[in-house]
Amino acid sequence: MRGTEHGQVIELVGRRDTELRARYSALEARVHAVLPDAGIEHIGSTSVPGFVAKDVVDVLVGVRSGEIAEAADALRDDGMDLEGIRAGHAWLSLPSHSARDAVVHVVERGGAQWRDRVDFRDLLTTSADARASYLAIKRQLAEETTSWGSYTARKAPIVRALLARARLTASLDGMTSADQQDIDARIQTYYGEVFDEHVRLTTRSAQGPLEFQRTQEIIRSHVPGGRVLDIGGGAGIHSRALMDAGYEMEMIDPVVRHVEQAQEAGVRASVGDARELEHADQSFDAAILLGPLYHLASREDRLRALREAARVVRAGGVVLAAGLSRYVAFGAASLGRPVPTPFPGEWAALIADGTPGSQLRFPAGHFHTAEELEDEVADAGMDVLEVVGVEGPAGLLLESVADVHPDVREAALTVARAASAVPGIPDQSAHLIAVARVR
Numbered sequence: 001m002r003g004t005e006h007g008q009v010i011e012l013v014g015r016r017d018t019e020l021r022a023r024y025s026a027l028e029a030r031v032h033a034v035l036p037d038a039g040i041e042h043i044g045s046t047s048v049p050g051f052v053a054k055d056v057v058d059v060l061v062g063v064r065s066g067e068i069a070e071a072a073d074a075l076r077d078d079g080m081d082l083e084g085i086r087a088g089h090a091w092l093s094l095p096s097h098s099a100r101d102a103v104v105h106v107v108e109r110g111g112a113q114w115r116d117r118v119d120f121r122d123l124l125t126t127s128a129d130a131r132a133s134y135l136a137i138k139r140q141l142a143e144e145t146t147s148w149g150s151y152t153a154r155k156a157p158i159v160r161a162l163l164a165r166a167r168l169t170a171s172l173d174g175m176t177s178a179d180q181q182d183i184d185a186r187i188q189t190y191y192g193e194v195f196d197e198h199v200r201l202t203t204r205s206a207q208g209p210l211e212f213q214r215t216q217e218i219i220r221s222h223v224p225g226g227r228v229l230d231i232g233g234g235a236g237i238h239s240r241a242l243m244d245a246g247y248e249m250e251m252i253d254p255v256v257r258h259v260e261q262a263q264e265a266g267v268r269a270s271v272g273d274a275r276e277l278e279h280a281d282q283s284f285d286a287a288i289l290l291g292p293l294y295h296l297a298s299r300e301d302r303l304r305a306l307r308e309a310a311r312v313v314r315a316g317g318v319v320l321a322a323g324l325s326r327y328v329a330f331g332a333a334s335l336g337r338p339v340p341t342p343f344p345g346e347w348a349a350l351i352a353d354g355t356p357g358s359q360l361r362f363p364a365g366h367f368h369t370a371e372e373l374e375d376e377v378a379d380a381g382m383d384v385l386e387v388v389g390v391e392g393p394a395g396l397l398l399e400s401v402a403d404v405h406p407d408v409r410e411a412a413l414t415v416a417r418a419a420s421a422v423p424g425i426p427d428q429s430a431h432l433i434a435v436a437r438v439r
Contacts, residue, residue: 020046023057027094027102031061034078035071038063039109043117045138048124052135057102060117062109071106080104089113112403115204120163122194126361130162180297184254186363187295191234191255194361198235198261206409207391207399211431214390214416215322216241219288222318222385222435223247226285231274231309232292236262243267250284252277274305282314290433294324297365299376306380313438318385321377321434323368325389326354327427328396333357370426373434382436389429392416396430 024042031040044058045051063071065088072090076082080092090106107113123130137158191197196204201212215238225247230239233251235258243249243266252272253259262269272278274292287309296302309319330351349355354367368376370387377384391398394412398404419425426432 020057023102024059027057027059027104030078031059031075031104034074035061035063038071039114041118041121043105043121045124045134047121048131051124051131052138056100059102059104060114061104061106062111062114063106065108065111068106068108075104075106110199110203112203115199116163120159123162126194127359129359133162134158180301180365183295183297183363183365188255190361190363192257197258198237200234201237205399206401206404207395207430210395210398210409210412210416211391212237212241213413214392214420215290215431215433217417218388218390218433218435219320220245222320223286227283229277229279229284229287229309229312231272231277231287231289231305232295233262233267233269233288234258234291236265236267236269238288238290239267239269240265250279275301275308277308277312279312281311282317284313284317286318286320287313289319289321290431291322293321293373293376294367295363295365302366302376303380306377306382310380310382310436310438315438317438319377319382319436319438321373321436322390323366323373323432323434324364325427325430325432326351326367326369326372328430329354329356329364329367331396333360368432370432373432377434377436382438385435385437386421387426387432387434388420389416389426390420390431390433391429392419393425393428399430 024046028040028042031038039060039062041047041060041062042057043060044056045053046057061071061075068088068090069085072082072085072092075092080094081096082090082092083097084091088108088111092104092106093100094102094104105113105117107117124134137155141154199208201208219238219242227248227250228242230236230242230249230251233239233253236251239249239251239262249267251259251262251267251269252274253262253269254271254273256271259269259271274289275296289305289309292305293302296305306319306321309321313319330347333350334347346355346357346359350357350367354369354372356364356367370389374384374387392412392415394408394415398409398412416429419428
């Protein structure tokens with residue numbers, strides 16, 4: 001960048017990853033000494049290996065919502081230059097505002113500003129397309145911008161656009177390889193290190209609470225109570241809610257981090273594989289599979305998981321199994337951009353066969369149509385009662401924003417309920433749920 005502010009030249013520089021990691025580690029230790037209970041993350045371009053960046057390390061500090069000003073004052077007392085506080089965000093620089101080597105951002109831990117910054121870092125780390133788009137705007141602004149404030153403000157629209165698209169496709173991206181061992185390894189990395197499933201249904205986006213409420217409605221409308229096995233239950237959000245409603249829950253998940261989070265919430269949880277359950281035959285009144293099927297690439301593995309669920313549920317009991325919509329996945333991959341010529345083979349494979357594309361980060365194995373999900377559940381030996389859409393057509397809007405007016409949320413919920421079983425409409429929900437009775 002050619003411009004200056006307070007006498008400091010601002011420029012993009014080549015990468016020195018080892019040095020930057022060392023600088024971040026020193027800052028992390030310093031912040032931790034002042035705020036031992038705070039969450040601390042390396043964010044910004046310097047957190048992305050090999051990426052061009054300003055020579056300024058950005059550190060994200062998360063505290064409770066009412067403690068931002070207090071935390072900022074404590075860091076200022078430790079020698080940092082407090083530049084400002086507004087809208088739930090305090091920022092400080094080192095060694096000073098006029099000679100930045102680092103900027104420390106203090107926000108609500110787990111809040112919208114925390115999520116935005118962490119999600120954008122993760123997007124840049126995992127997506128070559130996002131890095132290329134972001135680097136192009138950074139280089140343009142490096143030639144045009146004359147101040148730190150202007151540089152940050154003019155980057156904001158591209159950051160928001162990239163982040164919105166990433167959130168739209170966050171539960172819909174995947175990979176081409178059908179090697180299940182590779183997918184299983186990616187699941188461990190993605191959920192164990194990159195993505196926080198614990199907040200997906202609560203605070204990550206406005207879509208999460210809609211998905212949670214609709215899923216709970218669907219479960220409770222078909223399973224009035226009893227002993228339920230939550231297969232691939234993630235962080236235990238659904239199990240905990242059902243326990244609070246009087247259900248007797250047990251949960252398994254392949255990711256240790258998820259099991260630990262569920263156990264902390266009081267859920268009886270253990271590490272397990274949907275394809276090989278360790279439970280006795282007919283030992284549950286119902287089973288829910290809200291994640292396993294879309295992480296399994298082969299039809300054989302998906303049928304195996306469905307048959308295992310049916311095996312552990314008593315005759316007359318209910319199995320609810322979720323899939324990710326193929327048509328929503330195709331829209332996320334193709335809409336908002338020119339249609340390439342020739343038509344991409346990966347797009348054709350996605351819409352024809354449900355095969356995930358190679359440029360996406362989520363460890364998906366397969367995308368379903370409502371009809372295909374119904375057929376697979378039936379072929380597993382169960383009687384399908386219905387296949388419904390969860391979030392409805394408005395769910396994609398809510399996935400792209402952190403929050404919306406309550407009237408918009410209520411309207412989205414109303415549409416989701418009304419459209420859930422109308423032929424052709426369930427596929428416009430990101431998630432599909434098949435409800436079946438065990439013979």
